[in-house]
Amino acid sequence: MIKFLTLFGQYFLMLKKVFSKPEKASIYYKQTLKEFVNLGLTSVGIITVISFFMGAVITLQTAYNTENPIYPKYLVGLGCRDSILLEFSSTIAALILAGKVGSSISSEIGTMRITEQIDALEIMGVNSASYLILPKLIATLFFNPILTLISIVIGIVGGWIAGSVTGVVPSEDFIYGIQYAFIPYYVVYALIKTVFFAFIITSVSAFEGYYVEGGSLEVGRASTKAVVYSSVLILLFNVILTQLLLS
């Protein structure tokens, strides 16, 4: 318990350091652009592929499990849209990003710690926590919502293609279904969740990396911990946010 509280305190002290005034704005700006590419653009591929197939599977599953003449076919489109909006594109995509982005952040920062690069920054008088973490935080806070939007669109397209190609859900029905009883707030809900999850992924992974002690083994362990802790926190906050935002 005491250990947990110490960690908690250390985490917030780190955040305080991260959000203190940057040394030189122009350098931070450049770093942030770099992180947009490193952490954001390079995730578009995996998110696209996974969303496409998940959308397809969700459609087929929904269709086969509701094969009943009473249900109109367009309900499959509606079900696919809402599953993707409410859970898949925010929560599941966040879990995937926790694996991809989280482990890369913690191993990058952890390696810098054990090879004394962070010490070198500190010696120059650079606020290392802020210099290393703030650009990543800004990049993911802005870019993950874009990834979520991409995921939503691709997921629904995947569902539509799967439904039409297999002939399980006719194209017109699906397209009618995804427009039926559409609640725009669900998109906002998905984006709000994504922003929270992005903050969790980046700050927790950076925290694990920043306080690594030891060698390459510990860096490996830290990135495992980063993925596990951020995934658990994402699931926990998913419940809390859903209760707060949808009740």
Next chain:
Amino acid sequence: MINIKNLYKSFNGKCVLNDISVTFETGKTNLIIGRSGSGKTVLLKSIVGLHEIDEGEIWYENTLFNKLEFTDKKKIRSEMGMLFQGSALFDSLTVEQNVRFPLDMFSDISIEEKNERVNFCLKRVDIVNSNNLYPSELSGGMKKRVAIARAISLNPKYLFCDEPNSGLDPITAIMIDALIKELTEEYSMTTIVNTHDMNSVMEIGEKIVFISDGEKCWEGSKNDVLNSDCESLNDFIFANSLAKKLRQTKK
């Protein structure tokens, strides 16, 4: 001038530095020598504030450094240059960008002046035509030299070097020693060098502090280092058999 008074440092209850008091003078190359694991790196990192010390005082000129707040420390830190035992170059930056980094961060000179300064520093450490290589593409000795170039790019008042020539061939090692000494005199810096290399001790040791098991056992200059009556220092200096024999015959 850097003045250390009664410094204590321990890790998890294990005492690593025990009551160290020493003065490092300006314009001189001060050496900290001692066996592997004796606490040299910990001492150096404590002096620059990378390790929180348990007790004691660290004075930079007339400022009590270890009691300063982060923002006040920054001012003194901008006057420090440090070479780490493992070079600690930034992996994601090229040689040139590494040396330029402190300039970008802390100085307002124009791009041309920065380029000039970067090339000057790199030339000073004899690195040419490697500006666009990444640290992973350099040899160990080149990394050390680039790290020195980065450490001196802002013309520091204080230069700290942790084993600048370990793992280098004798010629490069002597070259780096000479470079450190030259820079120290030229810019009248306060330089502290960690080493266990006897060649550097005899080449550049204007002031030598010998540490054994976290305690200061001896201090003096290279002229008296061979004639001390400190037992552990003698064991350290006359470690190889040839030196032992020479010493016996001399006795």
